[in-house]
Amino acid sequence: MTSSIATPSHSPPPKTRARSHRSVPARLLVAPSVIALVLWMVVPLAMAIWFAFQRYNLLIPDNREFVGFANFAYILTDPALWISIGITLVLVVSVLAITIGLGTLCAVLFNQDFAGRGIARVLAISPFFVMPTVSALIWKNMLMHPVNGLFAQITRGLGLGAIDWFADFPLLAIIIIVSWEWMPFALLILLTAIQSLDADQMEAARMDGASATQLFRFVVLPHLSRAIAVVAMIETIFFLTIFAEIFVTTGGGPGLATTNLAYYIYLKALLEFDVGGASAGGLIAVVLANIVAIFLMRSVARNLDT
């Protein structure tokens, strides 16, 4: 995250003397955060590992016994697990593409000067502040509802019949809702990034006869690449665990059409009360999250300290 606001070039590394002098307190300063997070990670993780090797249903405590890898075998041979992993990836990738694509275009748009831009911008970023449960309820009951929803009323008014979003295009419906919530976030961050774009540089490029498209492609986009990486990382973190939107609207269905990994584990944990199975599923999710994290970090890490 270097920049050129205050320093034209990178400052020289701190003197060795200073570093060695400070390294002990530095570690102490990091410690509280790390210890807190380690506890947050390790304690539940240890308990999850402990439970994962037991047949343990919260509702049938007397049936509890050590079963070795049976829970893992049960989860890993469940076709639903693999479907849910696929759906998780589809969700993450498509919502990322939509929010960043539209977010960039909107950022360019809202960077133009026009009457009432401030208010328009405030309106456009509002969805980000709405709690996911409420956005899902609005979309489900007031917009996408096949009988009383506004979309259905409009299309029926035009004689086109109604689309039954959550039955016919359930995953698309979820993608639309999540994109609506997060596009403003991408817009907000990309807009600030565009605003920092050097006006002189743009002017110079324009003088050279660059067209608007060329300007966008060769000046704006490269400038935005780092901001896009940041958006992608934060969003991925949240999209991997999308839950409320699915819980409120489709309940993972119809069938398994919208069951992502988080929802799959929810089904195990809070519907079946299968603590053993949910723990095993949770551990599989940990592994998956780390794989995604590695891929993600590879691309974003460059931006962490170039």
Next chain:
Amino acid sequence: MHLFRRASRRARGLVAFLIGLLLVQLVNACSAGPQAGGKTRLTIATVNNGDMVVMQDLSSHFEADNPDIELRWVVLEENILRQRTTTDVASQGGQFDVLTIGSYEAPIWARRGWLRSLDGLPADYDVDDLLDPIRTGLSYEDTLYAVPFYGESSMLYYRTDLFDEAGITVPQNPTYDQVAEWAEQVHDPENGVYGMCLRGKPGWGENMAFLTTLVNTFGGRWFDMDWNPTIDTPEWQNAVNYYVNVMNQYGPPGASSNGFNENLALFSTGKCGMWIDATVAAGLLSNPDESQVADVVGFARAPVESYPNGSNWLWSWALAIPETSQSPEAAERFVAWATSKEYVQLVAEEYGWVAVPPGTRKSTYANPNYQAAAPFAEIVLNSIQSADITNPSPEPTPYKGVQYVDIPEFQAIGTQVGQRMAAALADNLTVEQAIARSQNVAERFMRHTGYIE
């Protein structure tokens, strides 16, 4: 630089203020205990349906009569309520004093020793006045563990205006063949009327409640006597085919996400010709404040295919006291009040007889005022009395329960099968695929929990 300084001074003030505010809050939070102010606090977990809302409104009477008790309501949507209370009770969290549970949970939880027995209720409570099937459903080894707030079976609702127009007379005991014919006759999507509304939202207490009664009356069952799932049988095939065909031809759009509430909204806004669902809807549909079809709704027993017994379900929402409650005596006073004859009287005085909680007490049904206000009372009573949780299917079953199976695993199996049925309804799967996958899921699960090898 001075810009930052100025900002920092303001921010410092703000941060100090917020931290102060927070500390005050934390100190306050620490001092609050269950007995604060000399009053016993009862935390009551309920669902957000109409009858429970009435109870919440009328509870001021209880608090006036019992000044030493303060009621604290936790009102949640049904699914969230179930997961919340189950987590708490099963892990001994002790967060609640009164739980709203169904007749599915009551015996299972009682068996685990999670509920207090309610044998010691006062004589004027008149336990024998409770309807027998409901009382049996809430008992474990002949001991009552929960008291019914309202009870229900399932029945058929239809629009008398549309049926008159089509020249249909509905007999007291219709069959599913007739129902399919009528659905075709009253189906009129151009005018926003769909022939048949049924539950489609996946869940053991949603679409599977209805589908199980349909399977029962088509002659099927969930498990054989060795706990082998019997979903891939011709009886299930026929029942599911019937369901999917009727709904595809005469159902409303979005049927696969309609549960009880959604269908109630559809029928009460005049969008359904027929609807087979819980008997509690009768009172709601007859109430002109809540229903646009109050004067044209007709009632009949739930349809039958071949076997009559399992064709209408039996359910009750009941109040129970967890063993972890810190104030069990006060809680017992409350649950007795909320399910008493006096409470029924109170609702009748404040809201009219049509609004009293149905399906719990013989005295309610013997009351001429209720009979006059609720034309559907007799059908409801007969439905409840005829539901037999010990013989849901023509085949013998190792389980009890009409529209559920009284083992803890059923929630999971029922919901997973429900998902696949919803997929069949939404045309994402064929009926054959849905049935094969349901059978597979059920077998895997029964093996996982050690019922079958």
Next chain:
Amino acid sequence: MASNTSTRWWIPLLGWLVACLLFFPIFWMFITSFKTEVAAVATPPQLFFQPTLENYVAIQERASYFTFAWNSVVISLGATILALLLAIPAAYAMSFFPTKGTKGTLLWMLSTKMLPAVGVLVPIYILARETGLLDTRIGLIIIYTLINLPIVVWMIYSFFKEVPKEILEADRMDGASTFQELRHVLLPLALPGIASTALLSIILSWNEAFWSLNLTTFDAAPLTAFIASFSSPQGLFWAKLSAASTMAIAPILIFGWVSQRQLVRGLTFGAVK
């Protein structure tokens, strides 16, 4: 850039169209909350109608909104302050005295956010019961602090990296202690960035709906629990649901509107440049 706006007449049009489309669902919910239940599902949908406050009155009768709202305020502020207190020293050390493990630590912190929370609900519930933190605001504050900590550390880390090192060097020559350096030099410089981090943390805490539903009962229940009691009642409920939703999001929405300039300013200063 201003020079060519006048020539492109469609830009304001498009800008306003996009803004209105994005805002429309919220607007529709807002006006539905003032309709009667029957008007809320009327065909065709009504844009002009006799507004009523009956839904708000009905909801206030059922649940005391202000208790829920106050819990939301205390919990999101508390979690944000606690997260900042933990994160600022950590970010300071990571950005000015990086070691070989720093980047790894940072990445690991972020990866903790990707675990589905449901998997560990039962263990956490039992832990909370043992420590007496069930249904307490402090319990939720701790959970939210931990949930948001990775993002908070990472954002503040990137803001600190923006601070020219020369300033710190000069200060250090004067013999300033670590604490003085943090307090008098670094914090004022990075303040806009820290402010926008705090805003983001408040928004995320306010909107979190899993732990708040599962770990609270009555005393500490925030607005996400409030909305859960109205999400699927019987019969006609569109107008009441809209009113409850409006009440649940109004504080954070207004807060977001007021503070969005600050949010933008902070982000400009740091993370995304």
